[in-house]
Amino acid sequence: xxxxxxxxSVSGSPGQSITISCTGTSSDVGSYxxxxxxxQHPGKAPKLMIYEVSKRPSGVFNRFSGSKSGNTASLTIxxxxxxxxxxxxxxxxxxxxxxxxxGGGTKLTVL
Amino acid sequence: xxQLQESGPGLVKPSETLSLTCTVSGGSISSSSYYWGWIxxxxxxxxxxxGSIYYSGSTYYNPSLKSRVTISVDTSKNQFxxxxxxxxxxxxxxxxxxxxxxxxxxxxxxxxAFDIWGxxxxxxxxx
Numbered sequence: 001x002x003x004x005x006x007x008x009s010v011s012g013s014p015g016q017s018i019t020i021s022c023t024g025t026s027s028d029v030g031s032y033x034x035x036x037x038x039x040q041h042p043g044k045a046p047k048l049m050i051y052e053v054s055k056r057p058s059g060v061f062n063r064f065s066g067s068k069s070g071n072t073a074s075l076t077i078x079x080x081x082x083x084x085x086x087x088x089x090x091x092x093x094x095x096x097x098x099x100x101x102x103g104g105g106t107k108l109t110v111l
Numbered sequence: 112x113x114q115l116q117e118s119g120p121g122l123v124k125p126s127e128t129l130s131l132t133c134t135v136s137g138g139s140i141s142s143s144s145y146y147w148g149w150i151x152x153x154x155x156x157x158x159x160x161x162g163s164i165y166y167s168g169s170t171y172y173n174p175s176l177k178s179r180v181t182i183s184v185d186t187s188k189n190q191f192x193x194x195x196x197x198x199x200x201x202x203x204x205x206x207x208x209x210x211x212x213x214x215x216x217x218x219x220x221x222x223x224a225f226d227i228w229g230x231x232x233x234x235x236x237x238x
Contacts (some may be wrong), residue, residue, distance in 0.1 A: 100222055
């Protein structure tokens with residue numbers, strides 16, 4: 001069982017927007033603005049899409065955005081494209097004893 | 112451009128020790144503000160953080176694996192390594208190495224995101 005809870009799957013049509021949630025606790029997501037999101041295509045390594053809740057690394061399209069409210073972080077993808085179909089994982093800092101916790105992952109299907 | 116590459120045996124026998132090395136190229140492993148981490152992914156499953164190391168040797172481990180894991184660093188070779196002892200079939204996974212952003216606040220180290228990943232290497236535990 002993963003420390004952070006994500007929906008197993010979400011779907012959307014091209015051009016639409018979708019949001020993936022990532023629910024933790026007051027010990028991880030709720031306490032630190034250190035949530036990151038990763039995109040993983042089949043057979044490939046994960047790619048950092050969002051860090052520190054809402055910051056985008058260089059080269060990541062601004063269609064990807066992140067936010068947080070309380071113990072839940074969210075990844076929003078606007079203007080869905082076929083190439084966005086992938087697995088998405090959230091991750092959070094959770095204190096010095098267990099610094100890193102991942103979500104179980106969400107499979108995004110572009111219809 | 113910084114790149115990471117995992118290397119090591121693809122097949123390990125049960126009860127033995129899994130050993131992998133990550134070679135960093137295009138940059139120095141001795142950079143401040145970065146730890147270096149190992150993450151694994153069993154077939155068809157999600158990501159699991161194993162542990163991370165600073166170039167000075169300071170380490171953080173996943174408590175669920177801590178008793179079996181050793182991560183070390185060799186700055187002269189720009190490499191860091193993973194050893195996982197007493198492996199079972201449950202340790203079969205793709206193992207990734209990654210650069211791990213960190214924030215130091217006085218004496219407290221806070222681990223941030225994994226911003227650069229290796230391509231991963233599949234390790235199967237089987238007799």
